[in-house]
Amino acid sequence: MDTYHDLISQTFDFPSQEFTVEGNELRFHGIPLMDLIRKHGTPLRLTYLPKISENIQRAKQWFRQGIEKIDYQGSYTYCYCTKASHFAFVVEEALKNDVHIETSSGYDMHIVRALYGKGRINKQTYIIANGFKRERYKRYLTEFMNDGFVNCMPILDNLSEIEYYKEHVHADTRANLGIRLASDEEPRFQFYTSRLGVRYADAIPLYEEQIKNDPRFELTMLHYFINTGIKDTSYYWSELRRFVHKYCELRKVCPTLHTIDIGGGLPIQTSIQPEYDYPYMIEEVLRTIQRICREEGVPEPHIFTEFGIFTVGESGAHIYNILDEKLQNDKELWYMIDGSFITNLPDTWALNQRFIMLALNGWERNYKKIQLGGLTCDSQDYYNAEKHIYQVFLPERGQEKPLYVGFFHTGAYQEQLSGYGGIKHCLIPAPKHVILDRDADGSVRDWEFAPEQDPESMMRILGYA
Numbered sequence: 001m002d003t004y005h006d007l008i009s010q011t012f013d014f015p016s017q018e019f020t021v022e023g024n025e026l027r028f029h030g031i032p033l034m035d036l037i038r039k040h041g042t043p044l045r046l047t048y049l050p051k052i053s054e055n056i057q058r059a060k061q062w063f064r065q066g067i068e069k070i071d072y073q074g075s076y077t078y079c080y081c082t083k084a085s086h087f088a089f090v091v092e093e094a095l096k097n098d099v100h101i102e103t104s105s106g107y108d109m110h111i112v113r114a115l116y117g118k119g120r121i122n123k124q125t126y127i128i129a130n131g132f133k134r135e136r137y138k139r140y141l142t143e144f145m146n147d148g149f150v151n152c153m154p155i156l157d158n159l160s161e162i163e164y165y166k167e168h169v170h171a172d173t174r175a176n177l178g179i180r181l182a183s184d185e186e187p188r189f190q191f192y193t194s195r196l197g198v199r200y201a202d203a204i205p206l207y208e209e210q211i212k213n214d215p216r217f218e219l220t221m222l223h224y225f226i227n228t229g230i231k232d233t234s235y236y237w238s239e240l241r242r243f244v245h246k247y248c249e250l251r252k253v254c255p256t257l258h259t260i261d262i263g264g265g266l267p268i269q270t271s272i273q274p275e276y277d278y279p280y281m282i283e284e285v286l287r288t289i290q291r292i293c294r295e296e297g298v299p300e301p302h303i304f305t306e307f308g309i310f311t312v313g314e315s316g317a318h319i320y321n322i323l324d325e326k327l328q329n330d331k332e333l334w335y336m337i338d339g340s341f342i343t344n345l346p347d348t349w350a351l352n353q354r355f356i357m358l359a360l361n362g363w364e365r366n367y368k369k370i371q372l373g374g375l376t377c378d379s380q381d382y383y384n385a386e387k388h389i390y391q392v393f394l395p396e397r398g399q400e401k402p403l404y405v406g407f408f409h410t411g412a413y414q415e416q417l418s419g420y421g422g423i424k425h426c427l428i429p430a431p432k433h434v435i436l437d438r439d440a441d442g443s444v445r446d447w448e449f450a451p452e453q454d455p456e457s458m459m460r461i462l463g464y465a
Contacts, residue, residue, distance in 0.1 A: 343374075
């Protein structure tokens with residue numbers, strides 16, 4: 001008999017450090033997920049906090065090893081970009097690892113103030129302020145700079161942004177600035193150049209005409225962002241080389257420029273099978289920067305990265321119960337979940353984002369090729385081979401024992417995109433959210449961060465109560 005366990009074991013290098021099976025039930029980092037279901041029910045969203053710290057430390061180690069191996073002369077600084085997940089338990093877990101933060105909105109600055117008030121950051125913490133900035137955002141940044149947050153660094157996104165700082169930053173304040181360059185998008189995009197950042201040709205005039213002769217400001221960082229993240233593709237290496245050459249050109253006329261920010265983070269695993277050689281990619285990034293700087297005769301810059309998805313993505317999971325099955329024609333068998341892909345995992349709908357999908361129980365049963373359907377009335381509320389990296393197989397549904405399925409590495413952006421605590425399509429409620437952590441002795445603690453959304457909260461939002 002070919003069981004689901006046989007299928008996974010023969011297809012992948014399974015079990016892995018992250019996923020194991022005991023008693024035909026899946027464990028995630030050694031945690032018996034069926035025990036959580038028995039305690040909390042489904043649908044269920046999980047956040048496993050130790051994975052956040054683990055990934056930060058992995059990335060730091062890879063950069064440290066790469067710098068030592070090739071004798072790179074600059075330093076490395078890890079930033080967490082808050083837009084991947086703004087929740088306090090995520091940001092505070094990240095900050096335990098001596099990291100800095102990147103912001104993208106004026107409302108981020110309220111989070112920064114709260115973190116400072118709680119002692120999680122100090123006035124030396126780097127606040128890399130990205131994004132196209134409305135007046136509120138620029139006002140908050142100016143207040144931080146005037147208040148002695150010496151590493152609060154606006155990254156100029158357009159040519160006129162600096163005018164606000166020149167008007168409002170105090171005469172005795174000394175502030176660091178960055179410039180974001182507008183990278184070219186992937187060939188598949190419908191336009192060539194990112195709408196964010198300044199044109200390559202405008203970077204030097206912006207420095208010489210607006211920054212160079214103002215004693216309050218120093219241009220210290222050049223920033224770019226690649227939407228794909230760091231990947232071993234010709235597109236990525238081409239954009240990185242172009243960016244580093246511009247850094248060298250600007251560095252020759254701006255002696256205060258000493259740092260680059262290579263925005264666009266490391267990718268996360270979307271399969272049980274390891275997909276990326278992270279140490280190789282990081283070493284190649286360092287070698288590329290080092291080689292070009294030596295050719296151009298300029299010092300190798302310090303390097304900042306903004307890892308959002310890599311920081312928090314692999315800490316998340318969504319768990320569903322298979323409510324029923326529907327055979328809609330001779331070939332298409334649907335398993336219906338007690339949730340929605342559109343409302344809970346919007347990246348599967350909007351971007352065909354792949355996540356790791358595994359059954360939580362029933363590993364001893366035969367398996368079937370299936371399609372997963374969500375509860376909304378939208379025809380796009382599904383997950384199948386079109387969206388998955390492989391064909392979708394799950395165990396047969398038992399007549400007496402329910403079947404559960406988990407989507408893993410869902411910790412980044414899903415609530416940011418679908419909204420948290422508001423109104424969802426077809427009034428599908430937000431699932432219960434449970435936090436998982438480990439005590440010093442390694443034992444697991446779980447606690448409820450938020451219950452499943454109730455109808456009373458929806459009625460208030462909609463104006464019926």
